[in-house]
Amino acid sequence: NCATLGGFIAHRGTGVLSTRYGKIEDMIMSMEVVTPTGEIINTLPVPRHASGPDLAQVFLGSEGTLGVVTKATMKIHPQPAVRKFHAYLFSDLHSGMVAGEKLMAKRLQPSVIRLYDHASTISIIKRVLGIERKGAYLVFGFDGEEDIVDLQMKKAVAICEETAVEDLGTEGGQTWWDQRYKFYYPPYTFQMPQAFGTLDTVATFANIENVYWAMKEAVNKHCPEANYIGHFSHWYDWGCMLYARFIIEKPPQDAAVAVALYNRIWDAAIRAAIKNGGVINEHHGVGLKLGRIMRDLYGPAFNVLEGIKKTLDPNNIMNPGKMGFQGV
Ligand SMILES: Cc1cc2nc3c(=O)[nH]c(=O)nc-3n(C[C@H](O)[C@H](O)[C@H](O)COP(=O)(O)OP(=O)(O)OC[C@H]3O[C@@H](n4cnc5c(N)ncnc54)[C@H](O)[C@@H]3O)c2cc1C
Structure with missing residues (x-):
């Protein structure tokens, strides 16, 4: 049940509160990598600089195809003084999406937003959270000092009040946070023969x-x-x-x-x-299964990635076949 730090770095992993704290690539300061030819290299000690392209970004998400990450220096965040949630019901996906976009466009810095489509709301939200509604369930939360969180919450609530059909309150949001892991475990997850x-x-x-x-x-x-x-x-x-x-x-x-x-x-x-403008994917990685899509996704730019692979791993010994690197 536990992902390793190396695994997270290797596939650009993320967590529930990514909207505030970022993905793993936002939390990394620097890393040590052993390249396929046996060199031990370090990326620069800070993640923001103007000393050329950011080498760390080459290894982030490389899924073990370009080297083994053997050390990483990470940022850590202070525990927030308070963590608060709120939920609303929207009549449909579009109105929930518009509200979510506004929360982001206003730079309110929520820690999390989750918007469930109608099909999820009437099935999984009902089964896991016991909230039985039709429409699109939206939950959001804020982390930080209480007076700032209360102000952010007030502004977010005002945005949702414009178009939501029902205020599910703090309770309707807190219950999602308390039960967020349940979604992935029996009896709520999938069962054979599904x-x-x-x-x-x-x-x-x-x-x-x-x-x-x-x-x-x-x-x-x-x-x-x-x-x-x-x-x-x-x-x-x-x-x-x-x-x-x-x-x-x-x-x-x-x-x-x-x-x-x-x-x-x-x-x-x-x-x-x-x-339609989508990118596969945000945090699960490419692996062997989706490698075949990479050339279509990147177009001619995939040649650049292949060039990096060829340079770093001339004998193609690191996770051959992953990420669409075939017979390099
Ligand atoms: C139900 C479910 C929910 C999930 N939810 C999330 C989620 O919320 N967020 C998320 O980010 N992922 C999620 N995942 C994906 C999965 O959890 C991660 O891909 C996985 O945990 C990555 O970590 P790991 O240590 O298990 O890596 P592994 O599976 O062991 O490895 C992943 C890849 O990284 C490479 N690798 C591992 N360590 C290193 C290293 N030190 N250096 C170089 N390469 C390395 C491996 O060769 C492999 O290609 C979910 C998966 C499932 C099944």
Whole structure:
């Protein structure tokens, strides 16, 4: 159940409160890396400088293909004096998204925002949190000194009050925080014989809703009986991450047929996301499975990544095949 620091650095991991504290790449000061040819190198001791490109960013997210991270110096954040939450119900995804975007555009610095689509609200939010509503459930929170948090909260509440259909209060938000891990454990997570895929995608506010709908259309085209649900986590001042899922209640009995269907859905959904401005992905990484998409995602710029791989790992000994680096 525990990710390592090396694993987090290697795939650009993130946590629940990323909207305030950033992803792992925002928390790193410097790192030591052993390159595939055996050299021990260090990135510069500070993460902001004007001494050329930031070498640390080359190794962040490289998924063990460019070297082994053997040391890292990290920033740590003080414990906040208070941590507060609030939740609202919106009539639909779009109005919830507009409110979330406003929270970010106003630079209110929430610690977290999560917006659940209608399909998630009527299923997982009801089952895990016991909040039985139709629409789009939105929760947000703030961390810090109490007087500042109260002011941020007041401004955020005012934004949501403009368009929300129901104020679920601090209780409706706190319960999400208290039960946030439950979503990933039985009996709330998936059970055999269900099949599911997590389509982690990130896009600007201008594109993110189109990405959501395009992926839904792709999933339903390839598997009309699949359910498609999504929530929006990890918000930035330019956009947010879409954690979409397709769920097949009764996949084909024949394993080969089931895997082929699974891969077909995944492929179509990811390509639909990219076509609409989405990027795979925000924090789960590329690995072996999504490597085939990398060239399409990057276009000619992928040659630059391959060039870095060839230079650092001329014998292709580090995680060959990962991230789409084939036969380098
Ligand atoms: C249900 C579920 C929820 C998840 N939620 C999140 C989430 O909220 N946030 C998130 O970020 N991820 C999430 N993930 C993804 C997963 O947790 C992480 O990818 C994983 O934990 C990474 O850490 P690890 O130590 O397990 O890495 P591993 O799986 O062991 O390795 C990941 C990659 O990094 C490479 N690597 C590992 N250590 C090093 C090193 N020292 N130097 C160089 N390369 C290295 C490995 O070779 C491999 O390619 C989730 C996964 C699941 C199944």
